Amino acid sequence: MGLRAHGCAIALVLGACSTGRQQTLTTAGPGTLRGYVLVVPLRDALDTALADLLRRRGFRVWSRVRGGSGPAAALVSFNFRDASSESGRWLHARFFDTRTGAVVAAASVPLDTLPNDPRRHAQALVQALLVEAAPPPPF
16 A cells, blocks of 8 residues: 555544534433423323323423433322321422433422312412422522
8 A cells, every 4th residue: 555545544534533523411401391391191180180281381291201302301299198297288299300310390289278179289289380490580
């Protein structure tokens, strides 16, 4: 192989190595709840009401996780009653980033102050989630 062939091979290798810059992978998700697709598994009347109310507020809501869809936050909700206190029953909701497991949004509402209606429970949760997820006002 002559000097000219070596020069072409070196130019080809150097050209291939500098074809552009690589994207950096970030583990942080969007800054707000609106940047996520919300995954609300439709297991009961509360989940169905919650999904409907979030859709009406302009959120994208799915009933299951879909691969390759971008940032998604999945709902985990549960009731809790502390037996050692007089605080009553609370409904807790947490949206977790499906990639990192980080809590994206959280809210809790006292069930003892609400009628026994899943739709009213969902309204209280959505209101609490949106208040707590709002960015702080500028000073």
